[in-house]
Amino acid sequence: MKKYDIVVIGTGxxxxxxATRLAKSGKNILILERGGFIPKEKDNWDPHKVMVEGKYRPKEEWLDNDGKPFKPFIHYNVGGNSKVYGAAMFRFRLSDFEKVHHYGGISPEWPVKYDVFEKYYTEAENIYSVHGLRGADPTEPPAEHPYPLPPIPYEPEIVSLAGKMEQLGLRPFPLPMGMQFPQDGSKNQPPVMLENFDGYPDPTDSKADGYSSGLRHVLDLPNVTLVTQALVTKLETDENGKRISNVIADINGEQQSFEADTVILACGAVNSAALLLKSASEKHPHGLANSSGQVGRNLMLHHNGCLVAFTKMKNRTSFQKSFGLADFYHKADNSAFPLGEIQLMGKNDPETIMSLAKDIYPEKSFDEIREMAIDFWLTAEDLPSPDNRVTLTDEGQIKVNYTRTNPEAFEKLKHKLKEVFERLGEIDPDFKDTVWNGYDLDISGMSHQNGTLRFGTDPKTSVLDVNCKAHDVDNLYVVDASFFPSCGAFNPSLTIAANALRVSEHLINTL
Ligand SMILES: Cc1cc2nc3c(=O)[nH]c(=O)nc-3n(C[C@H](O)[C@H](O)[C@H](O)COP(=O)(O)OP(=O)(O)OC[C@H]3O[C@@H](n4cnc5c(N)ncnc54)[C@H](O)[C@@H]3O)c2cc1C
Known part of the structure; x- marks a missing residue:
């Protein structure tokens, strides 16, 4: 049995x-990660290997509402999902911390508000090298400092498209992007230009992910130990059930046990809930830290989907992920309720684009189709529901019950984007008669999973207290996306990072 001050489980x-923040406190820290390092290799940017074959995704299957197996779109490796994410690093908006009425019901308020998060957002933006333009998006919350880096310049087609949208009275804004380009630090470095991005690992380390912007800078410290291929299978408590006494891990097929004063869970919203359920014991018969019965409930995924516009504009951009549109975030001319947020995304892989275009343009080649396509990513808020939940089968397999909570907002948001292009067609023939196709993410679209262990002041209705410590267990903290009581309609990573910094400050002050 090895003893540490802190064990961190998961490296998303x-x-x-x-872990990076606490490393500097000098505490003796063990980090357990079930995956390994993604190798830097040619396949990192191979659309077929990455997107179609899922080379960097686990083969694991979970069960849906009907007990049917599905393959979740997740990643088990050092850096977690951030190794492949799209690096759009948004602050949640002021309203996301408050109670808001939606088509599907209520988005509840957070027990800790934006004013507390603000300084941690600033710190997270610095760690993750966020490029952006403060104030360009009118829904952006107040911030004390500008973004650490200027916005990534638009390519010519994007300049033109954004300009036309502005002529319609819309306010497209540069996406806040977490990127650490070599050219940012020195003009003498050869620039890195990216193309394959959302969903791909980045062998140039320009994408600011949990490992490249964080962990790798502290792994040489004598007080930090990372063990990969270490699947944590159970958390055991002492005899009164109030403290975790043993962290049990399967390391390369061998069971090992670790002891720590503080255990920090960060396995991702589904796996963190699953681990607590697996850790049921006499003192915690319904799962560890589950006296509320809330562990695994209120799973949210966002309503995410892609719409591709096929237009006469020649889209030759290589890095398309450039601007966002939040004009319909709070309401729209035909909607008193919030709709969501739209952003240009990294281009879809060739097989997806061709499958979307095949019935519309059966005679066109990929090169022709690629130039016609503009790929948008749309996100509407998902609302917490106790019935949307993670449970385990008797054999320990993960089962996810999930039904969409706010579909009207998402459908209206799609309609709004199409309407924008109809109006663009009135001022520019390139956009006249735009043809659309796309896809909505189904239950396997787990990339924005959150909310299964929400934080709150009432131990009867929440799993974690306001410092993200489990109400029921004195030395257990949770810092992945599972603490969200609601999820707004912006990408979650910057908020996860800001919260982890907030919790680390609490720990440094109390340990
Ligand atoms: C293709 C894609 C694009 C995305 N784009 C964006 C974007 O542009 N902006 C944005 O903000 N977000 C984006 N996201 C979402 C974002 O990546 C996630 O919300 C975020 O990374 C989740 O972080 P996390 O710490 O909650 O968990 P995770 O990233 O899920 O990390 C959990 C870690 O724990 C490990 N683990 C799990 N179980 C165990 C166990 N039992 N024992 C040991 N280790 C364990 C896993 O291997 C993993 O490393 C995207 C995601 C994907 C997949």
């Missing part, structure tokens, strides 16, 4: 951020 944005 949450786990990496807190």
């Amino acid at each position: 944005i949450g786990g990496s951020t807190i």
Whole structure:
């Protein structure tokens, strides 16, 4: 049995951020990660290997509402999902911390508000090298400092498209992007230009992920130990059930046990809940830290989907992920309720684009189709529901019950984007008669999973207290996306990172 001050389980944005921050406290820290390092290799940018074959995704299957197996779109490796994410690093908006009425019901308020998060957002933006333009998006919350780096310049087609949208009275804004380009630090470095991005690992380390922007800078410290291929299978408590006494891990097929004063769980929203359920014991018969019965409930995924516009504009951009549109975030001319947020995304892989275009343009080649396509990513808020939940089968397999909570907002948001292009067609013939196709993410679209262990002041209705410590267990903290009581409609990573920094400050002050 080895003893540490702190054990961190999982190295996604949450786990990496807190481990990096706490490393500087001099505490003796063990980091356990079930995956390994993604190798830097040619396949990193091979669309077929990455997107179609899922080379960097686990073969694991979970069960849906009907007990049917599905393959979740997740990643088990050092850096977690952030190794492949799209690096759009948004602050949640002021309203995301408050109670808001939606088509599907209520988005509840957070027990800790934006004013507390603000300084941690600033710190997270610095760690993750966020490029952006403060104030360009009118829904952006107040911030004390500008973004650490200027916005990534638009390519010519994007300048033109954004300009036309502005003529319609819309306010497209540069996406806040977490990127650490070599050319940012020195004009003498050869620039890195990226193309394959959302969903791909980045062998140039320009994408600011949990490992490249965080963990790798502290792994040489004598007080930090990272063990990979270490699947944590159970958390055991002492005899009164109030403290975790043993962290049990399967390391390369061998069971090992670790002891720590503080245990920080950051396995991702589904796996963190699953681990607590697996850790049921006499003192915690319904799962560890589950006296509320809330562990695994209120799973949210966002309503995410892609719409591709096929237009006459020649889109030759290589890095398309450039601007966002939040004009319909709070309401729209035909909607009193919030709709969501739209952003240009990294281009879809060739097989997806061709499958979307095949019935519309059966005679066109990929090169022709690629130039016609503009790929948008749309996100509407998902609302917490106790019935959307993670459970385990008797054999310990993960089962996810999930039904969409706010579909009207998402459908209206799609309609709004199409309407924008109809109006663009009135001022520019390139956009006249735009043809659309796309896809909505189904239950396997787990990339924005959150909310299964929400934080709150009432131990009867929440799993974690306001410092993200389990109400029921004195030395257990959770810092991945599972603490969200609601999820707004912006990408979650910067908020996960900001919260991990907030919790680390609490720990440094109390340990
Ligand atoms: C293709 C894609 C694009 C995305 N784009 C964006 C974007 O542009 N902006 C944005 O903000 N977000 C984006 N996201 C979402 C973002 O990546 C996630 O919300 C975020 O990374 C989640 O961080 P986390 O710390 O909650 O968990 P995770 O990233 O899930 O990390 C959990 C870690 O724990 C490990 N683990 C799990 N179980 C165990 C166990 N039992 N024992 C030991 N280790 C364990 C896992 O291997 C993993 O490393 C994207 C995601 C994907 C997949």
